[in-house]
Amino acid sequence: MKIAIMGYGNLGKGIECAVRQNEDMELVAVFTRRNPETVKVASGVPVYSVDKLPEMKDKIDVLMMCGGSATDLPKQTAEYAKYFNVIDSFDTHAKIPEHFANVDKAAKEGGKIAMISVGWDPGMFSLNRLYANAILRDGSDYTFWGKGVSQGHSDAIRRIPGVKDAKQYTIPVESALEAVRNCENPVLTTRQKHTRECFVVAEEGADKAWIENQIKTMPNYFADYDTTVHFITEEELKRDHAGIPHGGFVLRTGKTGLNGEHNHVIEYSLKLDSNPEFTACVLVAYARAAYRMNQEGMKGCKTVFDVAPAYLSPMTAEEMRSKLL
């Protein structure tokens, strides 16, 4: 399977690593909107300008779309789904129906498979919500995120005047998680589910009390949460907060029995040292599925809900049944 990467940021670099762990795949090229000569790739594969993509049509089995959900993917995925099997990690939830429709049209025109919103949330978390809902029909859903770095919240802090750099961690409230696991069916407010912890490097002479207040009262991002702010040095930020860890929990609790007398808890959780590298691993597994499904004649836009699990594994059906079932 010949894989190419469109966009060489954190996710693209993660794809590069992930492909090397899959013997049935080969990374053939990285495409960039930057000057290709300025992009150094770890694996030494050729780096091309995005303009060269159309002429590579027959040399790539799956194109991994590694741009952002805000402006890149809404254009790019549909554009390239005409020529390539593509995978993206589009995560702007409210715009998924529109994105799906655009991409579906393009992929069907091109006779290709386009998988959108692949990753862990949306992605593996979505799958677990679906399975758990199909099984426990009378129940409640809970999703907790963290402990992990929220890029959006870190960026929001960095935009405050006087802030040089910042990193924000989203942390699930342990007592809320426990109440869910105990089948107490808690109704949880935003504040009761997650806390936010911020590590901030202030510019010299900045008013730290004012910055802290700006953070804690910021609408949407922090005002509805119990937020802790730590001021640290630039060195400390680099030393202790360089990683991009993340993770979270998807739970469904539900009742069965003639009178709902039995409780059940289904829990799925992830603890990830590197959010982009794990996301990349999920995308690469779905690249295998996209390629195989297209080989079987399928086309159009798909999500993780549409993919039979067997397509994801390099094993044969017999091997899967004997080793994993």
Next chain:
Amino acid sequence: MKIAIMGYGNLGKGIECAVRQNEDMELVAVFTRRNPETVKVASGVPVYSVDKLPEMKDKIDVLMMCGGSATDLPKQTAEYAKYFNVIDSFDTHAKIPEHFANVDKAAKEGGKIAMISVGWDPGMFSLNRLYANAILRDGSDYTFWGKGVSQGHSDAIRRIPGVKDAKQYTIPVESALEAVRNCENPVLTTRQKHTRECFVVAEEGADKAWIENQIKTMPNYFADYDTTVHFITEEELKRDHAGIPHGGFVLRTGKTGLNGEHNHVIEYSLKLDSNPEFTACVLVAYARAAYRMNQEGMKGCKTVFDVAPAYLSPMTAEEMRSKLL
């Protein structure tokens, strides 16, 4: 969707409850090898002798096979797959290839879908092993069972002379689970993974020390485990150990990055008050899938690996994308 139950034991009763939680399904009949007049069903649906099954061919969309894996399912699933879409929970791991081949032949002849080995292990645990293996290619798998009642181990104790009744709990070793979660990649012996706790009602005058020794030294069942034996009264057994709880944990840990520098943990767990009722819920969700896949023209033997998740949910594709993705 018209559902029928073949075999009215714990699993069959669970199916009866589960169908009532699904608005798109209706339980139309229970079939039994016993005298139908002796079988009382909670929902009041008709109970028929198994001999009447062939003439119901056009009145049933999916037949739920609720017999045992030892002798019932190896015969019955293949037999009825010629006439009905069927679901079973066949769990004799070593015989899955043979069972698959027999059932596949029958289902293809009949133009039906036959899903085998559905439940939670095999079933949801298998699915999680597959997904996690496809994502984290460089890693280790762990499955822990419990805390829960093992029917096989309880039966083994009951066969010891002087034992009136018994219940055995399989319990995962918490420190082993923690070592896995901490990415220590432990190599665990049987003894290090699970302990066994037995509650035994001895017959009057029985030699309890001898019984305890018989249990603890029983090959395959107990000799390789740290086993605790409690002697209790028949009343205590009924009062405190009447349930059939179970559950467990599927974990995969793995590395990513250019030099394997990042660790990741994927964990799936179940905590079930009633093992048969939960298993029944999984079977019913796969009944929906079997019916739909057959409506689309698919046929033959399938496992959970072959079923796109969307087939399990009563929601439309649009609803799923907006509510679960």
